Amino acid sequence: MLLTMSTLFVRTLRDDPADAEVPSHRLLARGGYIRRAAPGGFTWLPLGWRVLRNVERIVREEMDAMGAQEVHFPALLPREPYEATGRWTEYGDNVFRLQDRKGADFLLGPTHEEMFTLLVKDLYGSYKDLPVSLYQIQTKYRDEARPRAGLFRTREFVMKDSYSFDVDDAGLDRSYAAHREAYTRVFDRLGLEYVIVSATSGAMGGSRSEEFLTPTAIGEDTFVRSAGGYAANVEAVTTVVPASIPLEGLPAAHVEDTPDTPTIDTLVAVAAELFPDAGYTAAHTLKNVVVQLRHPDGTAEPVVIGLPGDREVDTKRLEAQVAPAEVEPFTDFAAHPALIKGYIGPQVLGEESASGIRYLVDPRVVPGTRWITGANEPGKHVFDLTAGRDFTWDGTIEAAEVRAGDPAPDGSGPLELARGVEMGHVFALGRKYAEALDLKVLDENGKLVTVTMGSYGIGVSRAVAAIAESTHDELGLVWPRAVAPADVHLVATGKDAAVFEAARSLADELVAAGLTVLYDDRPKVSPGVKFKDAELLGMPTIVTVGRGLAEGVLELRDRATGERRDIPVEGAAAAVLAEVRG
Amino acid sequence: MLLTMSTLFVRTLRDDPADAEVPSHRLLARGGYIRRAAPGGFTWLPLGWRVLRNVERIVREEMDAMGAQEVHFPALLPREPYEATGRWTEYGDNVFRLQDRKGADFLLGPTHEEMFTLLVKDLYGSYKDLPVSLYQIQTKYRDEARPRAGLFRTREFVMKDSYSFDVDDAGLDRSYAAHREAYTRVFDRLGLEYVIVSATSGAMGGSRSEEFLTPTAIGEDTFVRSAGGYAANVEAVTTVVPASIPLEGLPAAHVEDTPDTPTIDTLVAVAAELFPDAGYTAAHTLKNVVVQLRHPDGTAEPVVIGLPGDREVDTKRLEAQVAPAEVEPFTDFAAHPALIKGYIGPQVLGEESASGIRYLVDPRVVPGTRWITGANEPGKHVFDLTAGRDFTWDGTIEAAEVRAGDPAPDGSGPLELARGVEMGHVFALGRKYAEALDLKVLDENGKLVTVTMGSYGIGVSRAVAAIAESTHDELGLVWPRAVAPADVHLVATGKDAAVFEAARSLADELVAAGLTVLYDDRPKVSPGVKFKDAELLGMPTIVTVGRGLAEGVLELRDRATGERRDIPVEGAAAAVLAEVRG
Known part of the structure; x- marks a missing residue:
């Protein structure tokens, strides 16, 4: 099939469209491959x-x-x-x-x-x-x-x-x-x-x-x-679950005054002041995050997620776990007086508890682990609160963020x-x-x-x-042969009628051999613009017929590698076919 | 491409689906070409x-x-x-x-x-x-x-x-x-x-x-x-418009009592009684039909169409003329006291008239034509009411039915x-x-x-x-070669393994030559059912490998003409290819 630039319905743009966020979108729009037609809808x-x-x-x-x-x-x-x-x-x-x-x-x-x-x-x-x-x-x-x-x-x-x-x-x-x-x-x-x-x-x-x-x-x-x-x-x-720790002999929980600890960092600082030798870090704290689930039937349910203080809730992981319910922010503390904002502790959580709110914990919370967590009183936290002894939960949930270096669940090394x-x-x-x-x-x-x-x-x-995203370079699109809109971009440069005749004749030969050729036959467009367009449009092979024709040569360029070589006009079609067909 | 009946996602039906009104729908459904998926939506x-x-x-x-x-x-x-x-x-x-x-x-x-x-x-x-x-x-x-x-x-x-x-x-x-x-x-x-x-x-x-x-x-x-x-x-x-008639010397209009004339037929009968020599027919009457136009902006407008009494209003022609307005029945005579139902005459019609209702007439109503029409009084009609002298109109409209025998507008004979x-x-x-x-x-x-x-x-x-509608016959679908889902329907009959081997080998040869073959390889299905399916499914060429194989022949059948002939097993692929490629 022969496509000619003089009639092809395309308009290449020098500038990126204002709404294009990623390279593939920018280049597909600039190259006249797609055009926005509606919010989230494109014309091909x-x-x-x-x-x-x-x-x-x-x-x-x-x-x-x-x-x-x-x-x-x-x-x-x-x-x-x-x-x-x-x-x-x-x-x-x-x-x-x-x-x-x-x-x-x-x-x-x-x-x-x-x-x-x-x-x-x-x-x-x-x-x-x-x-x-x-x-x-x-x-x-x-x-x-x-x-x-x-x-x-x-x-x-x-x-x-x-x-x-x-x-x-x-x-x-x-x-x-x-x-x-x-x-x-x-x-x-x-x-x-x-x-x-x-x-x-x-x-x-x-x-x-x-x-x-x-x-x-x-x-x-x-x-x-x-x-x-x-x-x-x-x-x-999935999180690698640590082994449970026998409960015997573990220290008793104790409530401490922890004023001005609105964040995990401030809490860790206060804990370090109180117990300088304990080496407390954020990982020793248990934060209890309240979210609201919106169920498909329209009902809302508050749920508390308990997870180590050094990790955030990953919304996508949480959403995947609770689907088809959707996750919404929880704001209605007034309706749940048991929840003391900033000082929520596991003792008031769970379906069997006073609050009746479901309590789901990170898999790292296993029996025998000890936590610094809210004491359900403003300005107070509890230390050495021990899982399985001092508090229970309704289930575990994979809602904590995954971090580089976490162990792979199959033991195949860090992630x-x-x-x-x-x-x-x-x-x-x-x-x-x-x-x-x-x-x-x-x-x-x-x-x-x-x-x-x-x-x-x-x-x-x-x-x-x-494909556009993974193959493009700074000049434009770089299509793999299997999907390129044309096999060859054939550029005729200059004003010499002989150049256009030779190019057209080569185009016809290639088309007859079954190739799709995009032929830049525009008479009044400068070579520079034509080359820029060829680079932007990204056909895998670019053939230029121009000044070299007088010496009997054409230039053949590989768009992906940038390699170029001269080929004789005589037998040019065969050389191009060999290039295209590998 | 090879399609085998044993694995093809198809189920042929003996009976017509209850909701299929036309042959193409019946056969496409029975042949397993389409399946209803939604009101007005089909799965292919x-x-x-x-x-x-x-x-x-x-x-x-x-x-x-x-x-x-x-x-x-x-x-x-x-x-x-x-x-x-x-x-x-x-x-x-x-x-x-x-x-x-x-x-x-x-x-x-x-x-x-x-x-x-x-x-x-x-x-x-x-x-x-x-x-x-x-x-x-x-x-x-x-x-x-x-x-x-x-x-x-x-x-x-x-x-x-x-x-x-x-x-x-x-x-x-x-x-x-x-x-x-x-x-x-x-x-x-x-x-x-x-x-x-x-x-x-x-x-x-x-x-x-x-x-x-x-x-x-x-x-x-x-x-x-x-x-x-x-x-x-x-x-x-478009209607062939008759020549206007000079108004001079035409008889004056006269109102007559026409009780019990609810229809054009009864009116013509009364007119013939009143004036036995006039030779009145329905074509001499002018009926005035009130319709309501619903404009795109939601407003309603009553309009009267005047047309010869021997013709009905053709709703589709009317709709085409008034689009994008839609045509609705007119019922609100109470709001328009000038319109005396059954006796509406042109004298009260028109944008300039007492009623203010637009009056559009058939193109046959030209100046000088005389009509029997309503006198705008119950039980009375007016005779010799003359167009252009006794009444006017706001425009003409192509709303009357077209009848076989009407003249073509370009003079090329009756329609x-x-x-x-x-x-x-x-x-x-x-x-x-x-x-x-x-x-x-x-x-x-x-x-x-x-x-x-x-x-x-x-x-x-x-x-x-x-295509299905115009090519099918009483046995089933009959696809033209250009659109048939397969070039050849190859039927293997009986239980003889040699038959299935020969058929499969022929199928492979044809596929290798570029044809699409629908091969009925079902082992336990009777020849009668296979032939019925082949006729229903309608591939243009049916090749049967069966008993004849022992004598070295296959049967080749043209689905459209029904012609059949034996071809030698030796060289069968070439014979089938010649048949397919004409």
């Missing part, structure tokens, strides 16, 4: 659309190759199936809801577990029909509170979502493994670096899930990895933290959706069994941003 | 999705070939641009509206004139940038009151919409002609019969438009054509009526949208001129239904 211009379709093609080929079958659902979905699984409510503000002219409720599908479950239920009834994996590449909708980072977080986006249906757990394991393997091939072909991390399944339910994260400084997700090969989404990291963007997700959902929607098949013995499912996603439009 | 199953993608590919190839460039807009669009053109209101109940979490208004795009206009305004500023034609193949939404006929009228559907931008009328003419020509190629390749009819532009505004209709008995659109080559949407037919489905539409929009959204470019003299636009649509998902 011709070059951008070609990249997106290339990504789609690769995803489709790999899904087909693993035996998944492509279907396509509406995006405008009825309420009832989502009501049956509880997600109509659980999604909260994150889903777009609307009514038709008759007042019937609909949503714009953020993901299609319910619909696929009902479809398989509709068509299939026997174990002989399974396994089956179905997928679609579809426009999805999410009412993001803060669309950001260009294509990384939008309200309308393209996803590949697939779903596997198996009659038993071993089958689900195979389907899960097949998807995981296909995903590695997809991301390899897209040229995207990725880390596979253990993930919490969040609102999706289910028993096992992993994310494919592309490491990038602009990523929203923090993940951890150890030198020994452990990798996990920070929400999924390092990195940032990434989620590009893919594989979930072993299990039977949650099949149970909610009654998807059963007859097994070999003629008995009805509930089907077990997996759910798998790839962010297709997000992949375009991730 | 693997076979259906392949057909849809084939249609898409053909549309894309022809749009690219004419030089249009593909882009892709969000479907979730902000209110403001549609507000600027008035369509936010004009669409009424037909558009899905929703709000995001912040209460901002959005719509699900039914068509994208505004967005394309703004995009071109955003990127382009000079006559040198034009012409440009842009298109997208996209999922569209319309809140249809009555989704019907399967894929023909849904609330979520796939359309190709394109828009041309030109600096002057001559350019628009060329862009319009290029689209029109590309559309003929698309429909030719799809194997769809079509008639190009003149159309009203309805709510779209604009000066010229034509529809591509596929003639079918189940069509919602009535169109007319003459032997001499005239063709038009019934809404666009015949037929039914069709709109498959494509080309509009010369002109400057309406560019003016509303201020899309101007600098012309050659450095002067700002408003751009002139065209808008062009093809119903992509509807085309799947139309």
